[in-house]
Amino acid sequence: MPELPEVEVVRAGLARWVVGRRIDSVDVVEPRSLRRHRPGPEHFTATLAGREITDAVRRGKYLWLLLTSGNDPAPLAMLAHLGMSGQLLVKPPEAPAERHLRVRVTFDDRDLQLRFVDQRIFGSLQVTELVTTADGGPGGLGRTGLPLLPPEVAHIARDPLDPAFDDSDFADRVRARHTGIKRALLDQSLISGIGNIYADEALWRAALHYARPTETLTRTAIARLTDAVRQVFGEALDAGGTSFDALYVNVNGESGYFDRSLDVYGRAGEPCKRCGTPIVREKFMNRSSHFCPVCQRKR
Structure with a gap:
């Protein structure tokens, strides 16, 4: 999708x-x-x-x-x-x-x-x-x-690229949840637009394990994650999006190519670009999560 x-x-x-x-x-x-x-x-x-x-x-x-x-x-x-x-x-x-x-x-x-x-x-x-x-x-x-x-x-929350997105309110709502941080990122009533690929990418950049309990996150960590989401989105926009087949094209019929720059998603077994540890893939909500077991330790 x-x-x-x-x-x-x-x-x-x-x-x-x-x-x-x-x-x-x-x-x-x-x-x-x-x-x-x-x-x-x-x-x-x-x-x-x-x-x-x-x-x-x-x-x-x-x-x-x-x-x-x-x-x-x-x-x-x-x-x-x-x-x-x-x-x-x-x-x-x-x-x-x-x-x-x-x-x-x-x-x-x-x-x-x-x-x-x-x-x-x-x-x-x-x-x-x-x-x-x-x-x-x-x-x-x-x-x-x-x-x-x-x-x-109306039930869809704002996304981090929306000028009206409230970082402080988002941090408060995340810390009030009792779930894993990736599940929170995929909850469109909490923050919108983040799918499986970009969740993995942002969590790797923020050095957070996908199952880290939301109530244990500091406001600084959440701010770091929000910035990471914006960075990933921004780079994907510059590249034209992420495409793994011919189904996604923009209005001119041109496929996106951000997949060539992914840091963690789809790179199971390949070395982490930060520390060299092989990337791990685990089952998650009928999908997959990709992470570095050293850079993204579950605390």
């Missing part, structure tokens, strides 16, 4: 290429990709037609395109979740249709199309009415900074 840097790369691409454009028409090739839009495909296409996209916003791994509302009583957005294999591609209309094309949005200038491609159909699109954020801050990372977000995303 794409992690936060992948989704942020897509959001930035959408902000560059589709914000400010007006939707002319929508072609639903696969109705299952609209299963979360309960009024159905016809309502989806009719609602989007004629609206301008005013912002591309992301919270955690969710992203949405803010729309002009016209006479609607509440602000509207097209909410996208990429699932396991969803892609949002910006292509010229004459470009051949992708094999797994599910939804095609054509703009009134006829220069570009926004295409939702999804091999496994775990992703989805829907039009939703926005609500006010609980804390009064921006709904997510975007240009406008409006205090609005889809209700479907």
